[in-house]
Amino acid sequence: MRYENPTTIENAVDLLARSDGPAYVLAGGTDLLVRMKGDDFDAELVVDIKSIAGMDQIVETAEGFTIGAAVPCAALGEHGALVAAWPGVVEAANLIGSTQVQSRCTISGNLCNASPAADSVPAMVAANARARIVGPGGARMIDVADVPTAPGKTSLARDEIIEAISLPKPDARSGDAYLRFTPRTEMDIAVVGAAVNLTLDDEGIVQTARVVLGAVAPSVVVVDAAAAALVGNKLNDATLKAVEAACTAASNPIDDKRGTVEFRNQVAGVLGRRAAEIAYGRAGGTQ
Amino acid sequence: MTFDPSYKEQALKSVGTRVLRPDGVDKVTGRARYGADFNMPGQLVARVLRSPHAHARIIRLDTSQAEALKGVKAVVTAADLPDLTDGDTALFAILDNSMARSKAKYDGHAVAAVAAINASVARAAMKLIEVEYEVLPHVVDVDAAVAPDAPLLDDTIFTTGVDPAPTKPSNVANRSEFGHGDVDAGFAKSDVIIERTYKTEQTHQGYIEPHACVANCNADGTADLWVCTQGHFVYRQVCADLLGLDVSKLRVTSSEIGGGFGGKTHVWAEPVALALSRKAGRPVKLVMTREEVFRASGPTSATSIDVKLGATMDGTITSALATLRYTSGPYADAWAETGAMTSFACYDLENVKAIGYEVVVNRPKVAAYRAPSAPMAAFAVESAIDELADAIDMNSVELRIKNAAQEGTRSSYGPVYGPIGIGPTLDAAKAHPHMSAPLGKNQGRGMACGFWFNFGGQTCSDLNIGADGTVTIAVGTVDVGGSRASLSLIAAEELGIPYEHVKAIVADTSSLGYNDMTDGSRGTFSSSMATISAARNAIKTLRERAAMMWEIPVEDVNWEEGFAKAAGPKHGNRAPLSIKDIAAEAGNTGGPIAGHSELVADGAGVSFGTHICDVEVDPETGSTRVIRYTVIQDAGKAVHPAYVEGQYQGGAVQGIGWALNEEYVYGEDGRLQNPGFLDYRIPVCSDLPMIDTQILEIPNPNHPYGVRGVGETSIVPPLAAVANAVSDAMNVRMTHIPVSPPRILAALNAQAKE
Amino acid sequence: MTSISVSTTINGDDVEFLCNVDETLLDVLRNRLGLMGAKEGCGTGDCGACSTIMDGRVVCSCLVLGAETQGREVETIEGMSDGRELHPLQVKFIEHAALQCGICTPGFLMAAKALLAAHPDPSEEEIRFWLAGNLCRCTGYDKIVRAVQDAAAEMRGANA
């Protein structure tokens, strides 16, 4: 096994391209190192991307925010402008693991680990986040939603690396929120996650909405029916009920050690509704 | 000199103060050495290969490729641990559990082990061991295991305790029964009957330090073992028996121990480490991974318990019956029996019967866990008591007070009680402000009582007085939670010197006589007894030396508050001699001054506690938060109150974790699905409120200072206290521990449908 | 497996070591540098017993490769006091009986140190959530939280 610590992304991509065995990208390492402990883990190459210039930067531009692939989640919560713009995304990122894990884990890594229960992914998808992917042929931008394809699998080629995640500049009257259910208050994996991002007009009527569930299907579920229930309405009991019903209906989980199908379906509705209320409030809406 | 352990009321100076613990600095600076913090020259690294099957016959085991790997110095299997147990079934279970002989009996059962020059080689070697299994049908659930068509674990197990003796083997290893009176007649007299079945899931002690040891067998038949254990003398005995070593030639040193809670009273992989060292001819370090700890050490029983209570409308419980089924892992043991004994111990019952069934299943060998077997029985009984209170419209504290056992009550497990503390804890609970504090929306309050036997046992203490008059005490009872501070306080009290002049250590097995392990809440109770006795023996010597220095008869020398004083006017106005004065002359008055004690500390006295718990439940998700918690327990005498509080708080929180989220989750394949701290959810800091404590001090008549064991009882009431609080908040009875969010939501949904 | 040469700073001292790729910082501290104060409770970042501070942030040293510490600054429990005088957190942990078995204590102290550096006056809730990655099975956390509160107060007083 080799460890490489390149200083340019081109170099990193080249190392991955030329590796002749299993190769892994190391950013925060909070998932990779756990896998490395397994007796069946095998790798030819580990490429640490933290020495690449800019990887640890959050950049605010006219279009929004660019979050380097090596930015630890704790740094998101320390970035005032980002917290103000995308509180739901930041909350989701800050729910991953413990304080110690926060010091290391990244939203790019959370995305590439492709766990159905990843906390930051539903929030990023709701926020229309995009990933900048660099490979031998240069860079491309894709929707974050298109990165994970199945549990543990992504659409990235073996010689591609996420360089950064981009979040758009939020509209004036918009808000996002992420809630998850875990049995413990911390140090837990989402049994259900729900993210909502919406914009309002001056009357408080929802103009656009995205409702996304995590941990209830192999990948995140974008609940169009819940969004449709919100758009054109204020947040009243009927709307909330419709959001809840749509989320429960869209939930397609399995029974496992963390929760039952019945439990997840029900809680998906509850969290979808509650996240919608928080997002609505953040957008300036009053119920 | 015979030691009189009986209680004498006296003013205490040191005992009862909150001094700084002697091992504190080592532990806050990272210098304290735990099981994995010790190394020997030339040490090898051990790894254990474990069964991936819940139940499988080992058809073929080929270690030749692993042995041929460069850097591998030994590979052992059951063949390297020949059966020397001579018909001792308990010892054989330890042997078979340490290394599977013909069958792997649970997911994680050891089948082979390697010792290599480093971890990478050991890991590679493990992969080269070939094991061919014949997978057998398995059973992990307690109720499924007693079904007539259940897969049989062991065809040598025939249910004991039934008449006539069965002719067919069974997964029920033993039936036991306790009680008195006529339960049928009692039920006939009752106005109300509550009858329910309860279940509790298997939990792990969850000590943060994995099992770890360094074993060294020398060519001359001597051996050393450095190990984290609750009882190094017991480990020495068991390992010597299993390996055919002379007891005196195996020296076991107990490291600092990173939590045990019963799980480190049992021998696990230590015989394997010794066998590897014996075969390799080099020291071997064996440290379990966290996954191994969950899969192959610890846990407590999973249970299924039927309770039937009958009462008259005035709140008199006329009859109580419980049938308790406890898993013991794949080996016969006595966990259900203990559960049956404790189930109704808090109450004064005219008619009571408790029947225990010991059930073998394809799960890890059950280990003691803090008041082993009592919390599950208390969950069932205390839940039923709460329901009974509702049924007769009586306050649940009043109902418990009305039926509480007291001095003279015949206990449900047999003997008549002497002075006991259940009544005072209930009175304190009734009067506690927590009991009457207002509750908000979706909040509920529960209470429960708990009982545990405490133990004493064989104990040694060596007390040596240095030339400067300061004192060291060496004890053989492992310090798991601050007992060195308590014992130093005790020595200071007896000798009449400042606490700071005493230093306590835990000695290895070659330095003292046999000591029982730190279990049964016996650590401070027993070792304090031995320390008092040793100190009194030292005082006798100090008086003799003072007499010699003064050239007066020893009868005329008194020991008062740390000084030898010449008695009466005939010796003039001699200035009292301090320990330091006497110690300074020791070389000329007969040599070093010491006090020793080897004794059996018996008569520990049973223990009771009452807990009050408030929870808030989210009715839409089943999420439960404990928002207030109070522990009331009798300590006899709190030697170091801060560490008594710590025992109360720690036990309560373990019980809260058990009640809310902790459980072993098995798949259809019989494999454990959550062998890690991420999915085996012990409480984290943000899950909890402060845990309030109230220490009652009702002196134990069988200890000079009235000390009672305090370590275990605090885990007994929380399961029921939490479940009762959830039931109160949601108005739905929770009968399955843990009351996890899916179970609560399912119960609420079922109620809504009715 | 080829060893990697790493130069780093540990507790203010320049340190060089060789390690394999799959060796964690925890492995390096314990097995190569003799710094055994960090404990391995799980090896998967779930218990916090191996907490150390790297470039000012508290991390699980079992989730950091030894190779990654090149050019970084690492603080371990061994560097918390200067050897003569204990850090206020260490003093308060002993005074409040905030440890029983003590295996989690070095990790709690490192995490609490990072907490008080970021939040000198934390609420009880902030303390509890910050320390949620450090498991303690003995104390029920009550006395740990109180010790951190008391140390924070004392440190604020000293800095006032």
Added chain:
Amino acid sequence: MVEVTLWAGLRPLAGNQEHVTIEANTIRELLRRLQERYPGLEGPIKKDVAVAINGTIYRDDWSQSIPDGAEVFLMRRLAGG
């Protein structure tokens, strides 16, 4: 004379009796005489037995004296955590 109550598991080894009357002043005497009368009890007494005298449980100390009229109970020797 002491009347000893046996726990249910022991009774088959002692002629199915729940109560046995024995002349004994100490636990040692009690256990010795019990074994003499019921040899089947030898195994359990060696390994599994504790004696409760007036409610106080003695697991080990054979020197403990048994007062006149004391309530004596043979119990299983239990393990703790």
